[in-house]
Amino acid sequence: MKIAVASDHGGYKLKEEVKKYLVLRGIKVIDLGTNSEESVDYPEYGRACARAVVDGEADRGIVCCGTGIGISIAANKVRGIRCGLCTSVEMAKLTRQHNDANMLAMGGRITDVKTALAITAAFIDTEFEGGRHQRRVDKIEE
Numbered sequence: 479m480k481i482a483v484a485s486d487h488g489g490y491k492l493k494e495e496v497k498k499y500l501v502l503r504g505i506k507v508i509d510l511g512t513n514s515e516e517s518v519d520y521p522e523y524g525r526a527c528a529r530a531v532v533d534g535e536a537d538r539g540i541v542c543c544g545t546g547i548g549i550s551i552a553a554n555k556v557r558g559i560r561c562g563l564c565t566s567v568e569m570a571k572l573t574r575q576h577n578d579a580n581m582l583a584m585g586g587r588i589t590d591v592k593t594a595l596a597i598t599a600a601f602i603d604t605e606f607e608g609g610r611h612q613r614r615v616d617k618i619e620e
């Protein structure tokens with residue numbers, strides 16, 4: 479699996495932790511920035527990561543900003559993206575099982591590193607359930 483990661487300054491530290499975790503798991507990582515805590519605009523990073531996913535450069539994307547809200551809104555503007563903003567492992571499992579989320583968003587000022595890595599693991603390891611959920615995902619795509 480190949481995962482694209484991106485963040486703004488508010489999510490930078492968390493993005494770096496997520497990246498380390500992915501590399502430890504042997505997952506290929508495409509890092510689309512940002513590369514410091516200097517202030518940048520989250521829509522650019524959300525869009526870049528979303529584009530990497532819809533263009534097939536990455537299988538999934540993980541984005542972080544201060545809250546996870548802005549960058550998930552930006553990612554979800556890209557057609558074909560289903561980005562779930564998660565603050566718990568339960569949400570991460572459900573956004574894979576029910577929404578077939580292809581991107582995960584988290585907030586660097588909201589979620590501690592330990593929880594964020596558990597969320598990341600659930601996002602990677604949980605399969606889509608299909609069935610009635612496929613019908614609903616199809617409606618989103620329409």
Ligand code: RB5
Nearest residue numbers: 488543544545547548549
């Ligand atoms: C940046 O200060 C902050 O607004 C951003 O990281 C994010 O929380 C937006 O939703």
